[in-house]
Amino acid sequence: MLVRIKNTTDTFEIVDAITYEMAVDLYKRDYDPESILVIWEEMARVYNDFL
Numbered sequence: 001m002l003v004r005i006k007n008t009t010d011t012f013e014i015v016d017a018i019t020y021e022m023a024v025d026l027y028k029r030d031y032d033p034e035s036i037l038v039i040w041e042e043m044a045r046v047y048n049d050f051l
Contacts, residue, residue: 001027004037011044 005027009020018026027033 001033001037004041008037008040008044011047012040 002024005023006020009018009023013019027037030036
């Protein structure tokens with residue numbers, strides 16, 4: 001899961017300024033981090049396709 005978080009933060013850090021460490025902390029606090037990560041992965045995929 002940490003690799004997946006790293007991939008999404010690498011994609012969006014320039015847009016939202018959330019670092020990998022910050023993202024890991026936020027996912028630790030989330031009730032269902034897997035489902036949220038799936039959404040972010042899909043957004044990263046679409047964003048990268050657009051670019």
